[in-house]
Amino acid sequence: MASDASPPDEEKGKVMRRKQQKETADIEDLTSAGHKALQEGRPQDALSCFKQALKIAAQLQDSRVLRACSFNLGAAYVEAGRPQKGLDFLRQAQSGPKAKRLPDLQFNMALAHNALGQSREATSCFLQAAQLYRSQGDGGSEGDTCMEMGRCYSRIQDWSSAAWSFLRGAESYKVASALDSAAAALKEAGSHMVQSDQFNHNDIKGRLTESLSLSNSVSDPSTLGDLYLSVGVSYCRIRCFQEALACFQRALDPAAQRPPLLAKVLHNLGAALNSLGKFSSAVDYHRLAAGLYGSLGCHRDQARCFSNLAVACSHLGDDQEATESFILALQGFRDTGIRNLVFTEVRCVTFVFYGDRS
Template sequence: MALEESSVLEAELARQSDPGRPEASGGQKRKQRKAPRDPPSERRLVEEAQEDPLRRQAEIEGLTAAGHQALVRGHKKEALSSFRKAFALSSETPRHGTQRVCAFNLGAAYVEAGRPEKGLALLLKAQPEEEGEAAGECLGDLFFNIGVAHEGLGDFGQALEAFRKAQGHYCAVQTESEAGTRMRMGDCYLGMGDPWRASQCFLEAGRSYAGAGRLELAATALSEATRLMLRSQEHEDGEVVKVLNECRELCEQIPDRALLGKLYNDIGLSFSELKIFSLAAESFAKALSFCKMEDGEEDRPTDEDAAAAAILQNLGATHNALGSFSTAVGFHQRAASLHSGLGNRRAQGQCFGNLAYALSQMGDHEAAVENYLHALQAFKDSGDLRGQWQSCEGLAGLRFHLGDPEKAVASYKEALMLISKCQDAPETAAQERIVNKLAEALQSKLSVSSRVLQGSGILTSRPARHFPMSQTFAASSLHRKKETFPPAACHASLPDNGATGCRPWRRRLMRWPHGAMGHFNGGEMWLLRPLA
């Protein structure tokens, strides 16, 4: 019995010591599953590489190449894994240059992955201890990435210092890299609230790119430069027009249709701010021609409809400014239809407001009232208080013009109530304007009531008197409104032509393809800028 137990125990110990050994049971052998092999760890790689320096160097080069390929494919986690293993191997090599290169690659990958703090620590380790050690290394790229890391941490001053160092290393050999560095410096100045210096950086970058034959990058940089020049309000209009013309000349040589659509849309926005509406309309028309829409299918929602809706909306607003209302109506309707398909109620409300103003100027006041009501409902659906009170003001003006002071009074009161809820951006001037209009509407209402009481109780018809507009739409006196980035706005006013008593409807033009949908004011045309 003891021998049997001993044999069993020995068999069990043998099975535990050799898991791969088959176990007999009932004359049959059981197959054992092999445990999956774990991928080599960083420690194991180091131990294996210590045995052979050549193998270690080959491993580092292979991992570095794999990391770069992963970054190109957009696989940031995979890239970080490869660079970490290469950095661990480099710690065992006596070659300091290899260690710095691996630290640089890993640090740059961390910055690319959105972890600038960790990346910065590694990038600082990659700096050569002595100037002589830098021979053969691209210090421009090192300082550029250090600058990007500081920028990501919000340290714009230190980022600028690093970019300047990178620029010093680039200027002698790499014009394109120098231009790219200037653009990042522009971003830093913009983060510091200095659009003038930012515009200069983008302007220099654009001209450097143009000199290097990189037309797409040159046009993009010049377009951004004009936007910032307008924002800073420290440049003469002639200077801005000169840069815009440079950008237009570059666009004629660019084959990328998608980029051209964006560039021409941005050029049109800048011309709008300069009150050059004819060139703005021309630019928007060119932008629309680069949209991928099939003939007769503009109203069917597609992937390109966001861009098309923005341009159509801009075209409509620009033709309103030019007084081409019959042309503008078609653009407003198409833009509203596209926004409806996209589910963008706020932008759709703006299109209805633009359409209402155009119709009122054409004398179709009933249709204008209907579109103001559509705009009001769209703004209620999207929770836009400012759009709501502007719709009410437009409705009140039309109703007063149509001889219904009672409804005009109700709409003005509703507009004042909605303005009082706009605590974030007080509308003192608009409030005073509406109060004055309300007072006149009340006076007219009392006058009508008095005539009814004095007569037989039947209100006789009388010609509708148009309501005097305090601020009307025009292309003649445009000035930019100061407000926070990214939106930039401009106002316009035109002497009353007596066509209607409603407030003119101006809407914010849209940046490509999605911008912060802007409000519109009775005398404002808003430009939509792209979000960062």
């Protein structure tokens, strides 16, 4: 008599396939939940999801899935501020034959190296990631990678390499029609070109002008205020004070709701007016900036404002306020750790540089 029962080996195979399908579905659900947790700023929850996914993947005996889960867990560790742990898992994901052609993997390895202070390894991975994103036609991701690479070079004070990275980022963003990001990249490029000896005055001015030409694409007021301030400071550094003044004036409105940013704008606006010899127009900005810095507890910056106010008052013949301002400046510098300050030239102008590295 014939039997409808499947042979033992076939039945066992069906059970195994159902088990693998369930495990694969579980991995997909955990991976989706992990990515959502990262997007919502819950790195610890993401780590928990990715750890469970990796544990299940180890039972599947599928090297591709195992590498993908190792990559997700490694990236999450980097995001959670544990770069060495993240790098260990990312290296496990790197063992596959196509690893060097995966831009996301190279990008996350670069982030891990950068967080560990391994700048040479970080910039190498960033460059490789940027090239891979370009080969895939992903200009936005290429631009983001170039920005991270530029910041990495900036931290080790390689101003020229940083400037070239930001310039490449700007071009990538323009290809991707991300003009607001291109404006920000050009702003950074100009700031670093000023500190390098590989760019001339016209090169720097051209990039700053280009950044301003794209400013209409920037909708966020804070970002726009930052852009005008930074470009203005760069103009100051190449002694284009009239152009700087125009930038600082344009920065006033978008900075109005951000007191720390507004204080820097007012300070630099007053300093630019000092440099142009417009002292009577400058004094009110110095006073406003000094008062705002004081309310924010930024006493060293407040001292710089008093120094600039003293310069302006001295030129205007107001010796009493000039003397009082110099005394306040000197006291402020001493209180914030500057003990050997000497005023050797009353015509000097101090600037608060945006993103000051001191």
